[in-house]
Amino acid sequence: MADADILKVEGLTKVFAGLTANEDITFSVARGAISGLIGPNGAGKSTLFKTLLGVHRPTRGRILLDGRDITADSQQQRCRQGLCCTFQIAESFHDLSILEAVMVGAYSRLSRRAEARAAAREAIAAVGLSDWEDLRYSELNAFLRKKAELATALATKPQLLLLDELFAGCSHQEIAELISLIDGLNRREGITFIIVEHVLHVIMSLCAKVIVLESGRILEVGSPREISTSPAVLTAYLGEDYDADEHQKFGR
Amino acid sequence: MSFRFLSPAALRTTGYAGVAALVAAVAILPFFPSPSVTYAMGLILQIMLFVYLAQAWNIAGGFAGLFSLGHSAFFGLGAYSYAIGVAKYGLDPTICFLIGSVLAAGLGVVTAVISTRLSGMFFAMVTLGLNEILLNLASQLTWLTNGDAGTYLRKQFTVSAGTAYYLFLALCIAIFVLAALVRHSKLGTMCVAVKENEAFARALGVNPAPWKIAAVVISAIATAIGGGFFAMYQGIVMPTMVFTFSISIKMLIVTMIGGVGTLWGPLVGAFLVLFDELVRASLGATFGGVSLIAYGAILVFSALFLPKGIMEAVRRHLLDRSARHG
Amino acid sequence: MTFDVFATLLLSGIFTGALYGLFASGLTFQLGSLSIANFGYGSWLILAMYTTYFALQVWGVPLVAVIVVLPLAYFAAGYLIRNILLRQETLAVQILTTLGIAMIVDGVIIMAYSPAPRTLGIVEPLFYITPGIHVGQLRFLAFVVAAVALIAFQVFLRRSYLGKMIRAVVEERETAQLMGINSDRVLGIAFGLSFVLIAIAAMLMIHLFPVTTSAGAVYQLMSFLIATIAGLGNMRGAFLAGIAIGVLNAFLLYFAASYATVVLFTVFVVVLVLFSNRTAGIKHI
Numbered sequence: 001m002a003d004a005d006i007l008k009v010e011g012l013t014k015v016f017a018g019l020t021a022n023e024d025i026t027f028s029v030a031r032g033a034i035s036g037l038i039g040p041n042g043a044g045k046s047t048l049f050k051t052l053l054g055v056h057r058p059t060r061g062r063i064l065l066d067g068r069d070i071t072a073d074s075q076q077q078r079c080r081q082g083l084c085c086t087f088q089i090a091e092s093f094h095d096l097s098i099l100e101a102v103m104v105g106a107y108s109r110l111s112r113r114a115e116a117r118a119a120a121r122e123a124i125a126a127v128g129l130s131d132w133e134d135l136r137y138s139e140l141n142a143f144l145r146k147k148a149e150l151a152t153a154l155a156t157k158p159q160l161l162l163l164d165e166l167f168a169g170c171s172h173q174e175i176a177e178l179i180s181l182i183d184g185l186n187r188r189e190g191i192t193f194i195i196v197e198h199v200l201h202v203i204m205s206l207c208a209k210v211i212v213l214e215s216g217r218i219l220e221v222g223s224p225r226e227i228s229t230s231p232a233v234l235t236a237y238l239g240e241d242y243d244a245d246e247h248q249k250f251g252r
Numbered sequence: 253m254s255f256r257f258l259s260p261a262a263l264r265t266t267g268y269a270g271v272a273a274l275v276a277a278v279a280i281l282p283f284f285p286s287p288s289v290t291y292a293m294g295l296i297l298q299i300m301l302f303v304y305l306a307q308a309w310n311i312a313g314g315f316a317g318l319f320s321l322g323h324s325a326f327f328g329l330g331a332y333s334y335a336i337g338v339a340k341y342g343l344d345p346t347i348c349f350l351i352g353s354v355l356a357a358g359l360g361v362v363t364a365v366i367s368t369r370l371s372g373m374f375f376a377m378v379t380l381g382l383n384e385i386l387l388n389l390a391s392q393l394t395w396l397t398n399g400d401a402g403t404y405l406r407k408q409f410t411v412s413a414g415t416a417y418y419l420f421l422a423l424c425i426a427i428f429v430l431a432a433l434v435r436h437s438k439l440g441t442m443c444v445a446v447k448e449n450e451a452f453a454r455a456l457g458v459n460p461a462p463w464k465i466a467a468v469v470i471s472a473i474a475t476a477i478g479g480g481f482f483a484m485y486q487g488i489v490m491p492t493m494v495f496t497f498s499i500s501i502k503m504l505i506v507t508m509i510g511g512v513g514t515l516w517g518p519l520v521g522a523f524l525v526l527f528d529e530l531v532r533a534s535l536g537a538t539f540g541g542v543s544l545i546a547y548g549a550i551l552v553f554s555a556l557f558l559p560k561g562i563m564e565a566v567r568r569h570l571l572d573r574s575a576r577h578g
Numbered sequence: 579m580t581f582d583v584f585a586t587l588l589l590s591g592i593f594t595g596a597l598y599g600l601f602a603s604g605l606t607f608q609l610g611s612l613s614i615a616n617f618g619y620g621s622w623l624i625l626a627m628y629t630t631y632f633a634l635q636v637w638g639v640p641l642v643a644v645i646v647v648l649p650l651a652y653f654a655a656g657y658l659i660r661n662i663l664l665r666q667e668t669l670a671v672q673i674l675t676t677l678g679i680a681m682i683v684d685g686v687i688i689m690a691y692s693p694a695p696r697t698l699g700i701v702e703p704l705f706y707i708t709p710g711i712h713v714g715q716l717r718f719l720a721f722v723v724a725a726v727a728l729i730a731f732q733v734f735l736r737r738s739y740l741g742k743m744i745r746a747v748v749e750e751r752e753t754a755q756l757m758g759i760n761s762d763r764v765l766g767i768a769f770g771l772s773f774v775l776i777a778i779a780a781m782l783m784i785h786l787f788p789v790t791t792s793a794g795a796v797y798q799l800m801s802f803l804i805a806t807i808a809g810l811g812n813m814r815g816a817f818l819a820g821i822a823i824g825v826l827n828a829f830l831l832y833f834a835a836s837y838a839t840v841v842l843f844t845v846f847v848v849v850l851v852l853f854s855n856r857t858a859g860i861k862h863i
Contacts, residue, residue, distance in 0.1 A: 079457030095448060096444055
C-alpha cells in the first residue's frame with residue numbers, strides 16, 4: 001500500500017566544517033500536493049534542496065521517498081525512484097538541441113534512442129516547446145530556457161519534482177503562464193512539487209502547504225494563509241517584501 | 253515568434269554531397285600518375301593521418317570534454333606494439349594491433365578514472381605527465397624498444413606509400429562513421445551532457461564515470477590503431493617520433509580550429525595540416541621554427557576569436573542569415 | 579652508501595631544490611593568485627636560459643647587463659601577455675592561448691638559437707665541508723639567491739604599496755575596482771613580476787644545467803608538480819616543495835639515473851590525483 005506522504009524528512013541535519021546549515025529538519029509532503037519552501041537568504045534552503053537531491057550527504061537524519069529510506073542512495077538511484085529537480089540558474093546543456101537535452105532526462109529510464117526521443121518529444125510538448133526543439137539551449141531566451149529545463153526534468157517521469165527558483169526574473173505574464181503550466185502538470189500527471197521560491201505570490205497561489213526556514217531550522221509549517229498571518233514569519237521573512245495587493249491579484 | 257532557418261535537411265544533404273565528392277576525388281587521384289600527383293598524395297596522406305587522429309581525439313576531448321594533451325601516449329603504444337610485436341617477436345600483425353588496443357584501452361581507463369577526480373588543467377597536466385613517462389620508458393627500456401635508436405621494421409612488415417594512402421583513406425572514413433555513431437548514440441548524448449553541466453546531468457540520473465570511460469577507451473583504441481598503421485607506413489618507430497607533444501597538440505589544434513565536439517570539425521580543421529606542410533616545404537627544414545610559430549599564432553588567434561571553431565562560426569552565420577531572411 | 583655520499587647528495591639536493599622552488603614559484607603565483615594556467619611556462623624558462631647563454635657566450639654581453647636587461651624584458655613580456663592576450667578568464671582559452679604562445683616561443687628559440695643543446699660548460703668549483711662531504715659553490719649561490727628572491731618577493735607583496743594593491747586585487751577584485759584600483763594594470767604588473775622570477779631562475783639555471791629544447795616540457799611539469807605539492811599560490815610552500823623534489827631527484831639520479839624522470843613523473847601523477855582536493859577554487863574548464 002502506497003504511503004499517503006510521498007516524502008518524509010526526519011531530523012535532517014547538515015553540518016559543513018562546523019557550520020550547521022540545516023538543523024533537525026522534519027516535515028512531510030503529501031502525494032500530489034504542491035508545497036512551498038521559503039526563507040530569507042542563508043536560511044538553508046539550497047542546502048536542504050541539495051541534501052534532498054543527494055548532492056550532499058546529511059550529517060544526521062533520514063529521507064524517505066515513497067516510504068523507502070533513500071538517505072544513502074546516490075543521485076542516480078533517487079532519480080530512478082522519481083525524484084528530480086530544476087536548478088536555480090537555468091543553464092542546462094548549452095550546446096545541445098532542446099530535443100537532445102530533454103533526451104538526457106528520458107535516458108534516465110529508457111535505453112533505446114528512439115524511445116528516448118519519443119519520450120523527450122512528449123515532455124517538450126507538455127511545456128509547449130515543440131516549435132523550438134531543433135534550436136540549441138543557448139539560442140533560447142531566459143523564459144524558454146526555464147521551460148526547456150522543466151521539460152528535461154519532466155522527461156525523467158518524476159513523481160516528486162523540486163523547482164529551485166524557477167520563477168526568478170520572469171515577467172508577470174510569464175509567471176502566470178508557468179503557474180498554470182505547473183498547476184496543469186500537477187493535476188494531469190499527479191506530479192508532486194516542492195517549490196523553492198522568492199516570488200511570494202507564486203507560493204501563495206500554488207501551494208497548499210508552506211515550509212518556512214530560518215537560520216537552518218524550520219520556523220513554521222502551514223497553509224499560505226496561516227503563514228502570511230503568522231507574526232513570527234512576518235517579522236522574519238515577509239516584512240516589506242510581501243505585497244498584499246499582489247497576493248490578491250494572483251490568488252486563486 | 254518562430255525561428256526559421258535554412259532547412260537542416262537541405263544543409264545536411266549539401267554537406268554529405270561535398271564530403272562524398274571529396275572522398276571520390278581523393279580515391280581516384282592515384283589513377284592519374286604524375287610527379288605532382290605523387291607530391292599531392294604525400295600531402296594528402298599527412299592530412300588524412302591528422303584528420304584521423306583529430307577525430308579520434310575529438311571523441312574523448314570534444315564529445316566528453318576530456319581535454320587531453322597526451323594522446324600521443326596512445327599513439328605511441330599502438331606504434332610500439334606493432335613495431336616490437338612484428339620485428340622482435342614475429343607476431344601476427346592482427347595480434348599486434350590487438351595488443352596495442354588493449355594497452356591503450358588500459359591506459360585509457362586509468363586516464364578516464366583520473367578525469368573523474370581532476371578537472372580542467374589538472375587533467376591536462378596529468379595527461380602530459382603520462383606521455384612523458386612513456387617517452388622516458390621507451391627510451392630507457394632498450395631491451396624492448398631498442399631505446400633512442402628506434403625499432404626498425406623489415407620490408408615485409410611495411411606498406412608502400414600507395415597502399416598507405418588507401419589505408420588511411422579507409423581509416424578516415426571509418427573513424428567518421430564511428431564518431432557519427434558515437435555522437436548520435438546514448439553514449440554521445442550522455443558525454444556531451446556531462447561535459448556541459450555535470451551537476452544537472454547527475455540530477456537527471458546520469459552517472460558520469462562509465463560514459464567518460466567509454467569515450468576515452470574508444471578514443472584511445474582508435475588512436476592506438478592509427479599509431480600502428482603509422483609505424484607500418486614509416487618503417488621505424490623512435491621514442492621522440494611517437495611519444496611527442498607535437499602529435500598531441502596537432503590532434504587538438506586541428507579539432508579546435510575546425511570545431512571541437514562537432515562531427516565535421518576535424519575535417520574542416522585539416523586545412524591547417526596542409527598549410528603547415530606547404531610552409532615547411534617552401535621554407536625547407538632549416539626553418540623548422542616557422543611552422544611552430546605559425547601553429548602557435550593560429551592557436552592564439554583561434555582561442556581569442558574563434559573559441560568554438562569554424563563549424564560553430566558557420567552555424568552562427570547561417571542562423572543569423574536565416575533569422576534575417578526567414 | 580657511506581654517510582659522506584648521503585650528506586653530499588642531501589646537500590646538493592637541497593641547494594638544487596631551492597632553485598627548483600624558485601623556478602616553480604612563478605607558476606605557483608600565476609596559478610594560485612592570478613588564476614592563470616600558463617602552459618607556456620617551461621618555454622619561457624628555456625627561452626631565458628638560451629638567451630642568457632647567447633648573451634654571455636656569443637654576443638659577449640657582460641653578465642651584469644644580462645642581469646639588468648633580461649628581467650626587465652621579461653617583465654614587459656609578462657605585462658603585455660596578460661593585458662593583451664589573457665584578459666579572458668575561461669580555462670580553455672587560457673590553456674590554448676598559453677600553449678600557442680609556448681609554440682611561438684619554441685619556434686623563436688629554434689630559429690634564433692637553433693635547437694642544439696647549449697651549456698656554459700662551467701666546471702663547478704666545490705666547497706669541502708669535510709674531506710668527504712662537498713657542495714657545489716654555484717649550487718650554494720643558487721640556494722642563496724633563490725631564498726633571497728623569494729623572501730624579497732614576499733616582503734614586496736606584504737609591505738610595499740604596489741604589493742598591497744596586488745593582494746587587494748587578487749583577494750577582492752570587485753572591491754578593489756570600486757576603490758578605484760585599475761585591476762587590469764595591477765594584474766598585468768603581477769603577471770610581469772612572475773616573469774621576472776622566471777628570468778632570475780633561468781639565469782641561475784643556465785650556470786648549472788645544459789638547456790635543450792625538450793627541457794621546456796620537463797620544467798613545465800616539474801613546476802606544476804611543485805606548485806601542486808605546495809598548494810597553489812603558496813610560495814613559501816613552493817620553496818620547500820622544490821627542496822623536497824630536489825632531494826628526491828638527487829637520490830634518484832644517484833641510484834637510478836635513467837629512470838629518474840619516470841619515477842619523478844609517476845610521483846607527479848600520483849600527487850596530482852591524491853591532492854586533487856586542492857584543486858577546489860580553481861575555475862573549471
